[in-house]
Amino acid sequence: MARHARRGCLLDASHTFGAMLSAGVEPNYVTLVALVSACADFPSSPFALSLGLAIHAQALKRRRLDDASEELVVFGTALNMYAKCGNPHIAREVFDRMPVRNSVSFNTMIAGYMRNNKVGSALSLFDRMPEKDKVSWTVVINGCVKNDLLEEALDYFRAMQLHQIDADYVTILAVIAACTGLGTLNHALWIHRYIKNHGLSGNIRLANSLIDMYSKCGCVDFAHQVFERILDRTLVSWNSMIVCFAVNGRCREAIEHFELMQRKGFEPDGVSFTGLLTACSHAGLVDEGLMFYETLKASYNLQPTVEHYGCLVDLLSRAGRLEEAMSVVESMPFQPNEVIFSSLLGACRVYGHIELAERVTKYMLQLDPECDSNYILLSNTYAAFGWWDGASEIRNMMKAIGVKKTPGFSNIEIDCEIHEFVAGDKSHPQFDNIYAMLNLLHCEMEICSYNQKSTKVLTDD
DSSP states (O other): HHHHHHHHHHHHHHHHHHHHHHHOOOOHHHHHHHHHHHHHTTTSSSTTHHHHHHHHHHHHHHOSSSSHHHHHHHHHHHHHHHTTTTTTHHHHHHHHHOOOOHHHHHHHHHHHHHHOOOHHHHHHEEEEEEEHHHHHHHHHHHHHHHOOOOOHHHHHHHHHHHHHHHOOOHHHHHHHHHHHHHHHEEEEEEEHHHHTTTTTTOOOOHHHHHHHHHHHHHHHHHHHHHHHOOOOOOOHHHHHHHHHHHHHHHHHHHHHHHHHHTTOOOOOOHHHHHHHHHHHHHHHHHHHHHHHHHHHHTTOOOOHHHHHHHHHHHHHTTTOHHHHHHHHHHSSSSSSOOOHHHHHHHHHHHTTTTTHHHHHHHHHHHHHHHHHHHHHHHHHHHHHHTTTHHHHHHHHHHHTTTTOOOOEEEEEEEEEEEEETTTTTTSSSTHHHHHHHHHHHHHHHHHOOOOOOOOOOOOOO
């Protein structure tokens, strides 16, 4: 039975458990914990919750465990199982009825709430904890990150420091993820300084995460400094640096590091080639990109993923080889995603290929008929060619089926403060000054004979 459970064969484990009960054999502490843990380990199994309920019912019915500590483990395991199987309300009932609740019980319940997007309940329970340990703070910080509450995650990390609880690398990984998501250099430098001051610089997972964090902040040189200081680089280290160079426009350096990585004895994987193809695409190195794509299959026996196909389509699209790009899309062994279609459609606008744009849009609307960006891209493509009737028809179609445009936005960091700008929004306190400067820049560009290629685009009026 335990072997079935460990392998995820929960139906077989359930049958064996039923036969055990029918034979009059009493389940003991080890049996109950093993089975409930297996249900928690395979929460996507259709039998996980039903088997977990049955085992928990037997534990409630018998309650003949050798001592209170064993009972606490069984019910704690059941609590974890319900939380992982997407039933935080049942988990809370178990939690409230537990005769003794320790920090593990609290942490499990808080993690369960976070996993099921019950952030308010998680934070409320966290505030009620009599004693918070390192794990408790880490669970809350990581939960905030998973629920896209990045500023809140950093606030809890600051509070953790005020409580004089040292973080370990697991906590710091969550904090780095928050800083990466925010993309602000001030936060990035702060957490990097914390790592240095607390003697964690030698942790390879933290170093690799720092490279990605600085990459997202656009600070390639800082990322490279972290990379250069890693004594025992892994393939992840090399891949992180290659991707960092590629997405930040330093494409030749991405290729050089790809080649250097191989000379150092590392064999590239799919991520390596994704970074390499991205670099070629951004630099317009079409022939090199096609060669690397063939190398991926021929020399390393790697099967191209949707990311590789996306890079290939983007490479050809940027170079104006649109029919070739479309052929790649139509020959893909799996469903193209929105990113691939958007890349091709954007190139259709640039190169004036309206017929292909309409073909691409049909694919996109079949893929996701409720995605606002699909309609917007086509409307803007029509507008780029002066086909105002077509653009108006797309807008009317959106209204008829209830699709609304999601406003575009961007943000910048100035003096440690993040300023967000939303398309069409005039609420920024320095709105007048910002647009006065934009008008001034526009006039300066006209004086310099800059030929602006602009079209009317779809906005929420």
